[in-house]
Amino acid sequence: MHQETLRIPAFTAYEEKGTLVWYGEIKQTGPLVFALEGKSSDLFIEKVPATGIREVGFEGFTKTVRCFVGGQGTISVTPGYWRFALKAPGKAEALLLSGPASKDAHFNLKERKNAASVHLSYALEKTTRAEWFYNEITVRTTPLYSYYMACGFARGYFGIQVNSPTERRIIFSIWDSGNEGVDRSKVADEDQVKLLAKGEGVVASGFGNEGTGGHSHLVYPWKQDTTYKFLVHAEPVHVGNGQQTIYSGYFWFPEKRTWGLIARFRAPKDGNYLSGLYSFNENFGGDNGQLLRLAEFGPSWIRTSEDKWQELAAASFSCDATGRAKDRLDFAAGVAKSGRWYLSNGGFVKNGIAYKDPLPPRKQHGKPPETLPA
Structure with missing residues (x-):
């Protein structure tokens, strides 16, 4: 069965200390085929920690990073958010993903890169x-x-x-x-x-x-x-x-x-x-x-x-x-x-809550203020 290539434009990526970075959610286990559209460069691929991203250049990535010279190849992935970092920003026009693990992958394809309010x-x-x-x-x-x-x-x-x-x-x-x-x-x-x-x-x-x-x-x-x-x-x-x-x-x-x-x-x-x-x-x-x-x-x-x-x-x-x-x-x-x-x-952390869902009851309620402004 033919698997369509997912194209993630460069304008959706973040610039992090001289690096162009795409983030997206992989939903399948298996091989993920990747390539760069435009001029090739080295691509670093790593999984986002479950605790999310709290600062640019999160050092936890360096323990699991894999570098692919030329920006193309295949990597075995598991479900979760992944980071694709290009060491030469502006030289690639898009990140291209295909293969079995690209099925249902989710990336923000809009220019607006703000986290949802x-x-x-x-x-x-x-x-x-x-x-x-x-x-x-x-x-x-x-x-x-x-x-x-x-x-x-x-x-x-x-x-x-x-x-x-x-x-x-x-x-x-x-x-x-x-x-x-x-x-x-x-x-x-x-x-x-x-x-x-x-x-x-x-x-x-x-x-x-x-x-x-x-x-x-x-x-x-x-x-x-x-x-x-x-x-x-x-x-x-x-x-x-x-x-x-x-x-x-x-x-x-x-x-x-x-x-x-x-x-x-x-x-x-x-x-x-x-x-x-x-x-x-x-x-x-x-x-x-x-x-x-x-x-x-x-x-x-x-x-x-x-x-x-x-x-x-x-x-x-x-x-x-x-x-x-x-x-x-x-x-x-x-x-x-x-x-x-x-x-x-933001941070690529989620717990499945959806629009209009009720929140669970709070376990600790506290008290109102004892004094009000004069």
């Missing part, structure tokens, strides 16, 4: 009037271009970001009204979010290109494996002839042992409490979408307008279009050893 969607009755949303997050890996978002809701989001090798941020943003996706200058003034207050050192501005709205961030040296606390407050208000909502984002500064305001915005055409609650991992730059992003979330609580705390004890999994279209399948979610829910994306 992944979310926890918290279950909440539509009639619940959530005035406060409290969540904790512990980040386990910190590659560049990572945004770990603790408190997401229908009108905005609040979390921490890795922006450069030396800069990390706390980010709190609220969307404008209307449907403008790119240019905030096109949004009428009555549809724009208004900044009411911001904390010391906080930078506030508008944003676009992902919808438009009010943005705030604080440069802050948050650390991997340290748990951080986030709190959002919603206050519906009547302004003029319309309903609006004042949204405030607070961060617990562990070194000060106090809540600090990041920013307070007034959102037009609203008048609602918090709804559509969620958390996520996002890889907002595609240069290193092969790296693992892993974070743990919770305990997660709301406090209603009747001053009653309620734990968010159920959640479901979701992902962006890259995951839903099955361009990338390397994502996972579940209960971590800590008893909290975790999300991971």
